[in-house]
Amino acid sequence: MAILVNEESRVIIQGITGREGMVRAQLMKDYGTKVVAGVTPGRAGQEVYGIPVYDSVLQAWEKQGPVDVSVIFVPAALVKNAALEAIDADVKLLVIVPDRVPIHDVLEIAARAAEKGARFVGPNTLGLVSPGKAVLGMIGGRAERAREWFKPGPIGVSSRSGGMTSAISYYLTKAGLGLSTIVHVGGDVVIGLSHPEVMTLFQEDPETRMAVMFGEIGTTQEERVADLVESGRFTKPLVAYIGGKAAKSGTRFSHAGAIVEGSRGSYETKVKRLREVGVHVVDAISDIPLKAKQVLG
Amino acid sequence: MARLFEFQSKKLLKQGGIPVPAGDVAATPEEARRIAERIGKPVVIKIQVWVTGRAGIGGIQFAATPAEAEAKARQLLGMKVKNFAVDRVLVEEKLAIKAEYFVGLVIDDAAKKPLLIFSPAGGTGVEEIARLHPEKVARQTIDVLKGFPEYEARNMLLRVGIEGAILPKLADLLTKLYKVARTNDARSAEINPLVLTADDSVYAADCHFVVDDYAVYRHPDFGIEIAREFDRPPTELEKIAYRVEEKDYRGTFYFFQMVEQTAGSEKYIGFNGAGGGGSMMSMDAVLNRGFKLANYCDTSGNPPASKVYRAAKIILSQPGIMGYFASGSGVASQEQYHSARGLVKAFHEEGLDIPAVIRLGGNFEEKAIEILKTYLKDIPGVVEGYGRDDSPEFCASRLEELVAKSGGKRYQIRPLVEAWIPDRAYVFDTVTGRLSFDHSKCPGCKTKGCVPACGPKILKLEDGKPVLAVSVEDAKKGKCTECLACEIFCKFHERDAIVVHLPIPGLKEYRERIRTAKP
Numbered sequence: 001m002a003i004l005v006n007e008e009s010r011v012i013i014q015g016i017t018g019r020e021g022m023v024r025a026q027l028m029k030d031y032g033t034k035v036v037a038g039v040t041p042g043r044a045g046q047e048v049y050g051i052p053v054y055d056s057v058l059q060a061w062e063k064q065g066p067v068d069v070s071v072i073f074v075p076a077a078l079v080k081n082a083a084l085e086a087i088d089a090d091v092k093l094l095v096i097v098p099d100r101v102p103i104h105d106v107l108e109i110a111a112r113a114a115e116k117g118a119r120f121v122g123p124n125t126l127g128l129v130s131p132g133k134a135v136l137g138m139i140g141g142r143a144e145r146a147r148e149w150f151k152p153g154p155i156g157v158s159s160r161s162g163g164m165t166s167a168i169s170y171y172l173t174k175a176g177l178g179l180s181t182i183v184h185v186g187g188d189v190v191i192g193l194s195h196p197e198v199m200t201l202f203q204e205d206p207e208t209r210m211a212v213m214f215g216e217i218g219t220t221q222e223e224r225v226a227d228l229v230e231s232g233r234f235t236k237p238l239v240a241y242i243g244g245k246a247a248k249s250g251t252r253f254s255h256a257g258a259i260v261e262g263s264r265g266s267y268e269t270k271v272k273r274l275r276e277v278g279v280h281v282v283d284a285i286s287d288i289p290l291k292a293k294q295v296l297g
Numbered sequence: 298m299a300r301l302f303e304f305q306s307k308k309l310l311k312q313g314g315i316p317v318p319a320g321d322v323a324a325t326p327e328e329a330r331r332i333a334e335r336i337g338k339p340v341v342i343k344i345q346v347w348v349t350g351r352a353g354i355g356g357i358q359f360a361a362t363p364a365e366a367e368a369k370a371r372q373l374l375g376m377k378v379k380n381f382a383v384d385r386v387l388v389e390e391k392l393a394i395k396a397e398y399f400v401g402l403v404i405d406d407a408a409k410k411p412l413l414i415f416s417p418a419g420g421t422g423v424e425e426i427a428r429l430h431p432e433k434v435a436r437q438t439i440d441v442l443k444g445f446p447e448y449e450a451r452n453m454l455l456r457v458g459i460e461g462a463i464l465p466k467l468a469d470l471l472t473k474l475y476k477v478a479r480t481n482d483a484r485s486a487e488i489n490p491l492v493l494t495a496d497d498s499v500y501a502a503d504c505h506f507v508v509d510d511y512a513v514y515r516h517p518d519f520g521i522e523i524a525r526e527f528d529r530p531p532t533e534l535e536k537i538a539y540r541v542e543e544k545d546y547r548g549t550f551y552f553f554q555m556v557e558q559t560a561g562s563e564k565y566i567g568f569n570g571a572g573g574g575g576s577m578m579s580m581d582a583v584l585n586r587g588f589k590l591a592n593y594c595d596t597s598g599n600p601p602a603s604k605v606y607r608a609a610k611i612i613l614s615q616p617g618i619m620g621y622f623a624s625g626s627g628v629a630s631q632e633q634y635h636s637a638r639g640l641v642k643a644f645h646e647e648g649l650d651i652p653a654v655i656r657l658g659g660n661f662e663e664k665a666i667e668i669l670k671t672y673l674k675d676i677p678g679v680v681e682g683y684g685r686d687d688s689p690e691f692c693a694s695r696l697e698e699l700v701a702k703s704g705g706k707r708y709q710i711r712p713l714v715e716a717w718i719p720d721r722a723y724v725f726d727t728v729t730g731r732l733s734f735d736h737s738k739c740p741g742c743k744t745k746g747c748v749p750a751c752g753p754k755i756l757k758l759e760d761g762k763p764v765l766a767v768s769v770e771d772a773k774k775g776k777c778t779e780c781l782a783c784e785i786f787c788k789f790h791e792r793d794a795i796v797v798h799l800p801i802p803g804l805k806e807y808r809e810r811i812r813t814a815k816p
Contacts, residue, residue: 102512110409141630141660161574163626170628219406243577
């Protein structure tokens with residue numbers, strides 16, 4: 001099963017002729033992701049690694065048939081336009097890889113996606129992998145690496161750090177445990193699918209027996225996951241690690257921010273809140289595989 | 298998050314049609330006097346620094362006359378607050394305050410929408426009021442597609458008991474604040490207090506505006522030097538580093554200094570992380586070994602070798618460090634040999650003589666470690682390379698051991714020597730630099746290995762000499778990825794005829810200043 005993507009998902013790549021787009025097109029295709037087309041305005045007729053390129057998402061759809069997912073690799077300043085193009089063309093899942101997308105652009109993408117019933121991962125994401133099925137984005141870097149590092153199994157991983165998504169998943173694989181889907185939700189404050197939304201998907205996925213979450217200080221994502229657990233909307237075992245313990249707590253620059261977040265967002269409150277509702281919070285990354293083994297029994 | 302000063306924020310409010318007190322910013326006491334003369338009424342003089350609670354430290358003064366304004370401004374200018382030297386004051390008309398409100402806009406990460414907050418009780422106690430009496434604070438999320446209509450603002454105000462003639466005035470102001478925030482890419486925008494004066498006018502008496510780092514490029518007029526959150530002005534070296542990042546969109550390079558002086562007995566090291574989560578984990582590992590970080594640096598997001606090279610050169614512009622520690626998540630998706638080559642070039646040029654532990658786990662780590670091992674074995678400092686199965690804790694312990702073995706030798710920065718380009722060299726430009734090939738050395742070359750070594754395969758042989766196989770325009774636009782493979786091959790296996798010139802504006806002068814400033 002896995003979540004969000006599998007071997008049947010029909011994928012396009014916006015920005016396929018760029019530096020990253022080209023390299024990661026190869027990663028995705030080699031891994032087995034069904035990449036049906038690429039899009040770069042003005043480059044229709046070209047091919048990248050055997051993938052046909054079109055001038056627009058709509059054109060790609062007309063020529064190649066329905067598109068389930070678009071992976072976006074365009075410069076940050078052009079992301080809003082590319083994402084709205086895909087959403088308006090009726091693509092229901094976007095993976096927005098670029099870093100440094102203006103926050104008001106993300107808000108607009110989020111609003112439009114909500115209106116059209118679309119979802120997105122990122123921005124500022126390495127992407128996601130359903131091991132043995134498909135990879136979206138650049139996670140793993142090369143197909144042979146992604147196959148070696150991430151093996152199929154019952155654990156879902158959701159992480160706010162790209163590197164740690166790979167690291168945790170690799171250490172789980174190395175410990176003989178497998179993965180259903182691993183998701184780098186993205187490092188920014190406003191992201192499409194955040195931890196609680198990913199946990200909800202893991203809850204619905206019969207293949208996922210437990211989840212691992214890499215959280216960080218800032219935002220309310222981890223607290224909202226605790227809310228899900230508390231209200232019985234996430235019932236599977238969850239192992240969590242919160243990064244940023246050593247980071248000096250940020251100076252509050254805004255009263256409004258403090259009013260909204262209250263005491264949420266800090267390392268201590270996140271850990272306390274998660275432990276309160278029975279989440280297994282570990283103190284070191286290296287404890288994750290051990291804890292996961294225990295939990296799975 | 299890039300903050301604006303109060304006077305800048307107020308300029309934006311004014312442009313958006315929100316009333317602000319009459320006034321202007323002054324950098325000298327005389328200017329303050331002239332502004333007070335123009336206002337022609339008692340004034341308030343406020344230091345322009347990024348700290349809260351300015352009144353409590355004497356940073357806000359009142360003056361009845363222009364002469365007094367000049368004297369007060371003289372006191373305030375030159376005041377030291379935290380690390381800020383006060384170099385500007387805002388001179389404004391003193392308001393006759395009848396009531397103080399609070400209004401602020403933030404981005405709600407859960408709703409993925411802007412959120413406007415209004416409290417009829419403003420001032421410094423607003424957080425306390427919100428905590429004790431949440432019902433007294435109105436909140437309204439905003440649909441960015443629809444915008445923020447006046448009636449929504451009015452209903453929001455009615456919920457917290459605003460009524461009468463002030464209601465439409467405040468509703469209008471709220472809708473304008475949203476527009477100002479959105480037009481200027483605010484991460485947060487806050488008016489506190491929003492003042493109701495004796496004559497029933499409203500004014501933004503103070504304003505905090507934080508611009509989204511990622512959108513600063515849309516607002517060059519804000520004059521933001523470094524689009525990042527700092528609680529102090531950026532250092533010289535940070536500015537040099539930021540200019541590198543600004544000019545190169547490929548991958549991330551983030552640098553800041555934890556200390557400007559590494560004096561004393563502390564064990565400082567240069568830190569080169571990769572990725573937020575991996576860097577945090579790696580920092581913890583070295584801190585647990587009793588090291589202190591001279592700097593924090595993140596080179597991730599698949600940066601080219603040239604960017605990692607520049608990062609290393611900047612890190613190695615910090616005198617007194619005892620080691621160099623590079624470590625990320627350990628399972629990076631980026632091709633790690635790029636980072637390895639960047640470090641090889643930098644360490645060689647610097648003649649690195651302190652130990653370095655480089656944890657380059659991830660994609661192509663074997664090749665990356667091999668590059669470090671092969672090409673750094675002859676420099677004075679010991680360099681060890683590690684991969685994904687070596688934990689940050691283990692690598693930190695290696696650094697500890699190597700530092701102990703080196704006797705705690707402290708790094709002394711060298712003058713920056715820029716490589717010379719020989720006459721009649723074959724030269725082409727790249728995205729951020731220039732390549733030169735000394736073709737006069739080519740006849741003795743047996744392998745012509747630079748051509749197969751080239752990462753993007755843009756070199757070919759012509760009369761036994763390497764030249765571009767693509768146009769010079771394409772090379773400059775990015776076909777040459779500045780992977781450094783040709784230079785490293787030629788330097789170590791052949792005739793040392795190739796140099797990739799990667800200037801770092803300002804670094805030469807900076808190092809000179811630091812070196813000569815020493816006692």
